[in-house]
Amino acid sequence: MKLDHIGIAVRSLEQALKFYRDTLALACTGIEEVPAEKVRVAMLVLGGTRIELLEPTGADSPIARFLEKRGEGIHHISLQVAGLDAHLRRLEAAGVRIIAGKGEYGAGGHRYAFLHPSSCGGVLVELVEADPSTPSRRAGLRSG
Amino acid sequence: MKLDHIGIAVRSLEQALKFYRDTLALACTGIEEVPAEKVRVAMLVLGGTRIELLEPTGADSPIARFLEKRGEGIHHISLQVAGLDAHLRRLEAAGVRIIAGKGEYGAGGHRYAFLHPSSCGGVLVELVEADPSTPSRRAGLRSG
Numbered sequence: 388m389k390l391d392h393i394g395i396a397v398r399s400l401e402q403a404l405k406f407y408r409d410t411l412a413l414a415c416t417g418i419e420e421v422p423a424e425k426v427r428v429a430m431l432v433l434g435g436t437r438i439e440l441l442e443p444t445g446a447d448s449p450i451a452r453f454l455e456k457r458g459e460g461i462h463h464i465s466l467q468v469a470g471l472d473a474h475l476r477r478l479e480a481a482g483v484r485i486i487a488g489k490g491e492y493g494a495g496g497h498r499y500a501f502l503h504p505s506s507c508g509g510v511l512v513e514l515v516e517a518d519p520s521t522p523s524r525r526a527g528l529r530s531g
Numbered sequence: 532m533k534l535d536h537i538g539i540a541v542r543s544l545e546q547a548l549k550f551y552r553d554t555l556a557l558a559c560t561g562i563e564e565v566p567a568e569k570v571r572v573a574m575l576v577l578g579g580t581r582i583e584l585l586e587p588t589g590a591d592s593p594i595a596r597f598l599e600k601r602g603e604g605i606h607h608i609s610l611q612v613a614g615l616d617a618h619l620r621r622l623e624a625a626g627v628r629i630i631a632g633k634g635e636y637g638a639g640g641h642r643y644a645f646l647h648p649s650s651c652g653g654v655l656v657e658l659v660e661a662d663p664s665t666p667s668r669r670a671g672l673r674s675g
Contacts, residue, residue, distance in 0.1 A: 388555065389578025390534070393608065395652050403652040410625040411532065411610075433610070434533025435579040440652065459653025461605045464537065466555075466577070481554040508539050508547040508584065509603025 391467040391515055392430070392437040396453045396460065400429050400442040407431050407438060426450050439465075463501070463511040471498050471516040478502065488513075535611040535659055536574070536581040540597045540604065544573050544586040551575050551582060570594050583609075607645070607655040615642050615660040622646065632657075 397403040400418065408415045413431040420427045425448035429440040441462060443451035453462055468474050471490055479485060484503035493499045498516040541547040544562065552559045557575040564571045569592030573584040585606060587595035597606055612618050615634055623629060628647035637643045642660040 388557065390537075390580055393534075393537070395654055397652040406625075406627065406651055410622060410627060413532065436534055460648065461608075461654055464605075478554060481550075483550065483554060504604065507550055508541040510539060510605055 389467050390436045391465040391513075392439045393433075393461060394439045394441055394463040394465065394513075396441050396443075396450045396457075396462040398442065398454060398459060400427055400440055403440045403442075404429055407440065413438065420444060424448070463513050465513040465515055467517045468514050469517045471500065471514060474514060475500055482506070490516075533611050533661075534580045535609040535657075536583045537577075537605060538583045538585055538607040538609065538657075540585050540587075540594045540601075540606040542586065542598060542603060544571050544584055547584045547586075548573060551584065557582065564588060568592070607657050609657040609659055611661045612658050613661045615644065615658060618658060619644055626650070634660075 395403070404415065407413050408429075408431060413433055416430045416432060416437075418427065418429045422444075425443060425445045427442045427444055431438040431440070441450045443454065445451065450462065475485060475490060483506040486501050486503045488498075488500035490498050490500060493515070497518060500514045502512040502514065504511050539547070548559065551557050552573075552575060557577055560574045560576060560581075562571065562573045566588075569587060569589045571586045571588055575582040575584070585594045587598065589595065594606065619629060619634060627650040630645050630647045632642075632644035634642050634644060637659070641662060644658045646656040646658065648655050
């Protein structure tokens with residue numbers, strides 16, 4: 388199990404990139420819009436893991452709702468696992484609340500699930516299936 | 532630059548360990564009390580980085596104040612850098628607010644600084660000096 392990325396909800400990608408890309412000097416591997424999730428996303432390399440900046444593109448984006456409620460900050464962490472189904476079975480047996488995905492395919496073409504923060508010390512945790520042949524660029528973000 | 536750890540504020544270390552250690556099966560490398568910072572800390576290995584669970588030991592702990600204001604969740608992320616002083620000079624020149632540490636030695640014996648969330652997309656960012664001879668076990672936590 389490894390940390391795939393840390394997802395950070397921001398009001399302005401450009402503003403956040405000034406810090407993470409220009410000042411901290413992290414390499415930005417791409418900026419893209421994901422219409423299905425109503426976000427613009429910037430990915431930055433941080434050692435063996437990544438930072439994902441998420442800017443809403445509409446007021447009904449899950450990220451817009453998060454910003455309204457909590458302000459800017461960390462939205463979720465994403466853990467890459469081998470054998471997602473076995474993990475989900477073990478998690479459900481342990482009473483962990485699985486709130487989205489449950490092994491479906493997300494926008495990035497990878498199977499994923501989201502675990503409820505109440506089960507994870509207040510942290511929204513995404514599990515994304517590891518795929519050694521095509522490294523995950525980003526994971527699905529169906530949940531807010 | 533690499534992610535040293537993700538710090539998560541929790542009300543109960545035991546409860547959070549049930550998820551992170553027992554259910555997710557992350558290896559816990561130690562639990563310790565840090566009286567100077569009024570926290571109990573559990574460290575868990577997550578691939579090439581770590582999760583730091585922080586439980587307050589008193590009502591005047593910075594973590595207790597965070598929990599009161601925000602509830603459980605991610606408190607900070609810590610980035611390991613080589614050449615902390617050069618980083619701090621560049622950050623200050625770029626207008627980043629440095630709120631604690633500024634290169635002082637933290638509880639773990641490592642030099643550190645905390646950057647204000649308003650400069651970092653809502654995220655409290657710690658910088659900790661990399662020390663290849665004695666890998667950082669945990670960094671100072673002067674700021675809440």
